[in-house]
Amino acid sequence: MTDLSGAHPEIALEGGRKARKNLTRSRIWFSVGVLVLVFAVICGRLIQLGIERPADPEYLRANSELTLARPALVDRNGEPLALDIEAPSLYAEPKNIIDIDEAVEKLHSVLPQLSTDFLRQRLDGDEGFVWLERELSPAMQEKVLQLGLPGVDFVNETKRYYPGGSDASHLLGTVNIDNQGISGIERYLDRKVLNTDAERPDQVQLSIDLRVQHALHAELEDSMTRYQAIAAAGVLINVKTGEVMGLVSLPDFDPNEPATALEEGRINRITAGTFELGSTFKTVTFAGALDSGAVHITDRFDATHGVRFGRFVIDDFHGQHRVLSVPEIFKYSSNVGTIHLMQAWGKDNYRAFLHRMGFDEPLPIELPETKRSTIPSDFSEIVAATASFGHGISVTPLHMASAIAAFVNDGVYLPATLFPRSTEEAAEIGRHVISPEASALVRYLLRLNAMEGTATHMNRIADGYLPGGKTGTAEKVENGRYVSNKNFNAFAAAFPLDNPQYALVVVIDEPKRENPQSGDTAGWNAGEVAGRIIKRVAPMLGIAPEFDESVDQSLVPAVLR
Numbered sequence: 001m002t003d004l005s006g007a008h009p010e011i012a013l014e015g016g017r018k019a020r021k022n023l024t025r026s027r028i029w030f031s032v033g034v035l036v037l038v039f040a041v042i043c044g045r046l047i048q049l050g051i052e053r054p055a056d057p058e059y060l061r062a063n064s065e066l067t068l069a070r071p072a073l074v075d076r077n078g079e080p081l082a083l084d085i086e087a088p089s090l091y092a093e094p095k096n097i098i099d100i101d102e103a104v105e106k107l108h109s110v111l112p113q114l115s116t117d118f119l120r121q122r123l124d125g126d127e128g129f130v131w132l133e134r135e136l137s138p139a140m141q142e143k144v145l146q147l148g149l150p151g152v153d154f155v156n157e158t159k160r161y162y163p164g165g166s167d168a169s170h171l172l173g174t175v176n177i178d179n180q181g182i183s184g185i186e187r188y189l190d191r192k193v194l195n196t197d198a199e200r201p202d203q204v205q206l207s208i209d210l211r212v213q214h215a216l217h218a219e220l221e222d223s224m225t226r227y228q229a230i231a232a233a234g235v236l237i238n239v240k241t242g243e244v245m246g247l248v249s250l251p252d253f254d255p256n257e258p259a260t261a262l263e264e265g266r267i268n269r270i271t272a273g274t275f276e277l278g279s280t281f282k283t284v285t286f287a288g289a290l291d292s293g294a295v296h297i298t299d300r301f302d303a304t305h306g307v308r309f310g311r312f313v314i315d316d317f318h319g320q321h322r323v324l325s326v327p328e329i330f331k332y333s334s335n336v337g338t339i340h341l342m343q344a345w346g347k348d349n350y351r352a353f354l355h356r357m358g359f360d361e362p363l364p365i366e367l368p369e370t371k372r373s374t375i376p377s378d379f380s381e382i383v384a385a386t387a388s389f390g391h392g393i394s395v396t397p398l399h400m401a402s403a404i405a406a407f408v409n410d411g412v413y414l415p416a417t418l419f420p421r422s423t424e425e426a427a428e429i430g431r432h433v434i435s436p437e438a439s440a441l442v443r444y445l446l447r448l449n450a451m452e453g454t455a456t457h458m459n460r461i462a463d464g465y466l467p468g469g470k471t472g473t474a475e476k477v478e479n480g481r482y483v484s485n486k487n488f489n490a491f492a493a494a495f496p497l498d499n500p501q502y503a504l505v506v507v508i509d510e511p512k513r514e515n516p517q518s519g520d521t522a523g524w525n526a527g528e529v530a531g532r533i534i535k536r537v538a539p540m541l542g543i544a545p546e547f548d549e550s551v552d553q554s555l556v557p558a559v560l561r
Contacts, residue, residue: 069158070179070189072203073172075210076243076420080163082172082186082255084179087135087159090144094125096151103149107132110143134177135159160186162255164210167217170268171208171247171367171418174255183261185418188366207243207420212236215536216246220506223529224250227511233269234506234533235398239405239494241426242414244365245502245541249273269507272369274394277507278472278522279333279454280492281390281400286330286338286445287407288353289345291438297557300325301340309382314339327560330445331453333471335389347384351375356433357403357413359395364415373399390472397505400492405503408443408468408494410436444555446470447497451552454523458493461531464545465538466552469493469504469530471522476510486510491526495534496543498551506530 073082090111097103104119111133122130134157136144141154160175162168173184181190185206194200220232233249249269253260260266267273289295303324306315316334329337342350354360354375363370373395376383387393398416406413411434414426434442446468450459454471472490475482489511493504511525518524538545553561 069200070160070175070181070186070194071201073185074203074205075208075213076205077209078205079210081168081206081208081210082160082162084158085161086156088138088141088154089134089157090132090136090141090152090154092123092130092132093151093153094123094127094130097123098150100124103152106147106149107144107152110140110147160255164214165256166252166254167210168208168213168247169252169255169261170249170270170369171206171213171244172255173367174253174258174261176258182258183369184367187368191368192366205420206418207238207245208247208418209245209540211540212246212537213248215540216248216533217250219529219533219536220248220250222532223508223511223525226514227508227525229508229511229525231265231269231509232507232529233273233397234504234529235270235401236533236537237401237405237416237503239409239414239500239503240423241421242402242405242416243421244416244418246537247271247418268367268369269509270397270505271363271365271367272371272396274371274374274396275488275490275507276390276392276394276474276477277397277400277490277492278390278474278488279335280470280472280490280505281393281395282330282333282338282388283407283442283446283470283492284354284357284359284403285342285350285388286326287403287434287438287442288350288357289341290326290441291411291434292345292349292353294345294349295326295341297326297441297444298559299341299344301329301337301344303329303334303336303340305336307336307339307385309385312382314385327445327448330470331449333389333454338389339385342384342388347379347381350384350388351379357399357406359393359399359403363396363398365398366418371396390474397490397507400490401503401505404492404494404505406433407439408446408497408500408503409439411439440555441557443468443494443497443500444557446494447552447555455491455493455527457523458491458527458531458534461528462495462534462538464547465534465543466496466498466546467493467531467534468495468497469527471527473521487520487522489520489522489526491522491530493530493534495538496546497555498546501543502541504530504533506533 069084074080100123103123104116107119108116158179171184173186175186176182181187216234220234223232235247236245238245247270251265253266300323304321306313314335316336320332324334324337359373360375362372375393402416411432412430413433414430449455449470450468455469458469470492474488475484476486476488488509490507494500495502506526506529508526511520513520
């Protein structure tokens with residue numbers, strides 16, 4: 001037998017080397033394969049996480065079209081009223097939270113408004129996305145980032161900002177946390193402008209003048225303090241176009257803090273409140289009666305005694321107790337004379353005129369916060385009589401402002417608007433509610449009352465701007481009864497009456513005497529506030545003072561000169 005082991009030892013060595021080499025190569029390829037597989041799994045998971053979108057409805061809501069930028073709101077001169085800014089919002093991914101207790105403790109330390117129970121409930125789960133706090137300040141964002149918590153991060157959201165604060169809050173309205181309009185013009189935009197397939201505008205211009213708005217707000221705010229009133233409101237309208245130049249209702253709220261709108265008394269009294277506006281409503285009665293031809297400016301009515309309706313007698317508060325001319329009835333604010341004037345016209349004609357003026361129709365204004373005026377369905381003789389001087393009939397101040405604007409604008413009624421409207425556009429939609437001749441008579445009566453009647457306080461303050469107006473003092477109703485020591489006072493005005501441009505209505509709720517020498521009727525408060533507003537805004541609106549007495553004489557009807 002031949003021994004081969006010693007004969008060729010190199011052959012055996014070479015074979016062993018090849019076997020070990022093959023084994024090593026196999027192990028390497030196996031390891032590479034495992035690494036590739038692990039890497040593929042990791043990449044796949046990363047890709048999955050990258051494209052995954054949690055189904056949490058809040059997340060979906062935050063990333064829906066509702067968070068698209070809203071158009072900026074600007075006044076008639078391009079001044080900003082509302083605009084979008086970016087605000088950081090804090091969210092968490094609970095499945096990526098490593099230590100829930102640590103996260104809860106640290107987050108609560110910098111965000112104490114978030115309770116530990118709330119944070120634990122939000123973080124203890126496997127959701128991919130949960131909101132923790134929306135719209136934080138940059139400083140607060142920095143504090144949270146310094147905590148270095150995994151699974152917690154920020155996303156920039158669109159937040160609405162109102163530079164003027166509360167100045168135009170009831171007019172502009174506000175938005176919710178998702179940047180959706182919930183009141184005012186903001187709500188209107190969502191309904192009529194943004195909720196369409198049309199391209200969203202970058203900005204929307206409103207009719208108001210920010211200077212006028214600020215002045216109106218400041219004077220009404222002053223009146224709340226001066227007369228210790230519980231509320232005050234005012235609206236200024238361009239009589240040639242129907243554009244609202246300013247609208248304020250106090251108490252108001254800060255639209256940058258929407259929750260403040262829920263506080264008691266924060267309603268828009270100009271459009272969403274109906275009130276008995278007292279003798280300001282006599283302007284409506286006189287305008288309709290003079291327009292009808294049933295009553296003439298030269299007529300006279302017996303106001304010697306009160307008017308009886310069954311067991312009720314209606315009399316004047318400070319009556320002259322004599323025969324009065326039509327101008328005297330107006331400047332003395334005679335209830336008795338006004339009733340006789342209305343009766344000469346006819347109660348059915350009076351009721352039809354109220355309809356013509358739109359008092360029983362919804363307000364034609366873009367704001368969602370509106371209220372229909374209250375006109376008794378049973379328009380009996382006594383109801384018509386009391387309504388003729390503003391008793392027992394409740395209307396919105398904006399209804400009254402639109403009526404006054406029409407009465408001094410050659411009788412052309414224009415629906416009020418919060419958007420720019422040219423005189424050409426106004427001419428297309430305006431409608432005559434009284435004749436130009438009747439309009440001239442109303443202008444005369446309003447100016448006469450400013451010079452000789454119940455509006456002299458207003459005229460003294462706004463001297464030179466040829467204002468005219470009518471006071472209204474109404475007892476408030478509580479529990480179905482009139483309360484003699486609580487008034488709701490109003491003043492309806494227009495200026496300048498040689499060429500009317502603007503109508504103004506001011507209301508003050510429960511004013512007190514400014515001092516022992518003053519009174520608490522409308523001429524002492526609402527009238528004076530109107531005078532201060534006119535004096536302040538007239539120069540802004542390009543109206544120069546006029547002191548030529550011949551201008552006043554030109555307003556007097558020829559038959560009375």
